[in-house]
Amino acid sequence: MIVYIDLLILDNFCADAALLYCAVKTVKGEAKRWRICLVALFGAALGTGYAVFCLYFTVPPAVDFVVKYGVLAVLPLPAAKFKRKRTYALCSLAFAGYMFAFAGILTALFARGDLQGGEGALVYTVHGLPSGVLVLACVAFAFGAGRLAKRIRERKKLAGLIFECRLILRGKKVAARAFADTGNRLTDGRGKPVVVAERAAALALLADGLFAESTPCEKIEVHTVGGKSFMTAFKIEALEIYCGRRANIIKDVTVAISPHPFSGEYSLILPAAFTKEEDFSDSGGEKDAE
Numbered sequence: 001m002i003v004y005i006d007l008l009i010l011d012n013f014c015a016d017a018a019l020l021y022c023a024v025k026t027v028k029g030e031a032k033r034w035r036i037c038l039v040a041l042f043g044a045a046l047g048t049g050y051a052v053f054c055l056y057f058t059v060p061p062a063v064d065f066v067v068k069y070g071v072l073a074v075l076p077l078p079a080a081k082f083k084r085k086r087t088y089a090l091c092s093l094a095f096a097g098y099m100f101a102f103a104g105i106l107t108a109l110f111a112r113g114d115l116q117g118g119e120g121a122l123v124y125t126v127h128g129l130p131s132g133v134l135v136l137a138c139v140a141f142a143f144g145a146g147r148l149a150k151r152i153r154e155r156k157k158l159a160g161l162i163f164e165c166r167l168i169l170r171g172k173k174v175a176a177r178a179f180a181d182t183g184n185r186l187t188d189g190r191g192k193p194v195v196v197a198e199r200a201a202a203l204a205l206l207a208d209g210l211f212a213e214s215t216p217c218e219k220i221e222v223h224t225v226g227g228k229s230f231m232t233a234f235k236i237e238a239l240e241i242y243c244g245r246r247a248n249i250i251k252d253v254t255v256a257i258s259p260h261p262f263s264g265e266y267s268l269i270l271p272a273a274f275t276k277e278e279d280f281s282d283s284g285g286e287k288d289a290e
Contacts (some may be wrong), residue, residue: 013044014136020079023095027087029080039079072096166240167205174205178268180275188254193271195255201267202257220256231256246280
């Protein structure tokens with residue numbers, strides 16, 4: 001009988017890592033890959049060493065049972081941290097369930113009869129690729145697909161907060177994309193909500209009027225984790241916010257100029273009060289900033 005130690009270690013490591021990840025996620029634990037990899041590496045070394053040991057020494061059935069099922073129960077415990085103690089037991093049960101299912105699937109798919117000896121043989125490879133590598137690839141694919149689906153959902157949710165806008169000042173109109181942020185709680189001297197704009201968007205609207213002091217300005221106080229700062233702000237005649245074919249037109253709006261560029265695909269940050277569903281109408285109803 002020929003045993004390839006490198007393939008045996010790789011097979012055990014990949015299978016243990018994949019099934020440990022599935023077990024931890026099943027009981028809704030925090031699956032940290034470095035912990036799972038370390039535990040899988042330990043399990044692979046232990047499993048390979050025990051398999052080689054059994055080639056040269058006869059192990060009593062009772063001892064073999066205790067060793068195999070003892071490792072099966074204990075191996076998942078250090079793979080993750082759980083808030084409740086009973087979750088550790090559930091994780092061990094989930095790991096055992098996946099292990100039995102995995103072994104059963106392998107037996108059903110790869111068991112074949114030995115035509116010469118008449119005895120059954122198990123070949124856990126597909127075109128020379130260990131079955132553990134295959135199952136790890138499947139789990140990695142499922143993990144990647146889940147992450148991709150999550151990012152798509154988050155991007156779709158973010159897209160629902162993006163609005164097309166137009167800022168109007170002295171008859172000049174500038175189009176811009178805006179993000180509705182519930183964290184924007186800035187107010188002007190009148191106590192009304194403030195729109196925050198990137199410098200480029202503000203300058204496109206003001207041109208050189210700001211530096212010629214033809215546009216009245218005020219300072220908006222901003223409180224952040226780093227302390228207190230101020231942003232220059234000015235008033236515009238109207239702000240048009242579009243949601244599909246519906247519009248919300250708000251008159252007499254204060255716009256503050258952000259000293260830093262935004263990281264998203266937008267140049268305005270709107271207060272949430274400007275994007276209420278009931279404020280949008282097909283005719284583009286107008287109102288003052290509230």
